Amino acid sequence: MQGSGGGADAAQTPxxxxxxxxxxxxxxxxCRSLAAGGDSRxxxxxxxxxxxxxxxxxxxxxxxxxxxxxxxxxxxLALEDPTALSxxxxxxxxxxxxxxxxxCRR
Numbered sequence: 585m586q587g588s589g590g591g592a593d594a595a596q597t598p599x600x601x602x603x604x605x606x607x608x609x610x611x612x613x614x615c616r617s618l619a620a621g622g623d624s625r626x627x628x629x630x631x632x633x634x635x636x637x638x639x640x641x642x643x644x645x646x647x648x649x650x651x652x653x654x655x656x657x658x659x660x661l662a663l664e665d666p667t668a669l670s671x672x673x674x675x676x677x678x679x680x681x682x683x684x685x686x687x688c689r690r
Contacts, residue, residue, distance in 0.1 A: 625669065626653035626676040635688035645685050652676050 630653050634646035652672055659670035679685045 624653065624656060624676075625673040626656040629653070629676045629679055629685060632680065632687050633685050635690060639690035640688035643688075646688075649676075649679070649685060652679070 626649065630646070630649045633643065633649045634640050638646075640646050652675060656670050656672040656676065659672050660666045660668070663670065
């Protein structure tokens with residue numbers, strides 16, 4: 585029923601649902617880019633700690649970075665502007681300077 589709800593959930597739901605449904609739609613570039621990890625601070629972290637060819641995929645740091653990237657994607661899908669920096673995206677930026685997330689050297 586339309587109009588029976590209200591509040592923040594009603595404002596976020598249409599954008600979130602449109603992004604989820606339109607990830608592969610050519611006329612919805614922001615979601616397509618988001619689904620591919622475009623402009624993702626966490627994707628940069630994953631590349632750094634897992635390696636470009638996933639040589640370090642078996643490390644704890646790589647697993648943690650992938651979890652952050654999944655959270656970032658969900659957060660960005662819920663934002664009115666999916667290209668905006670999310671809270672988890674900020675954490676990934678900070679993680680680039682954290683000793684736990686060392687670059688893959690394999």
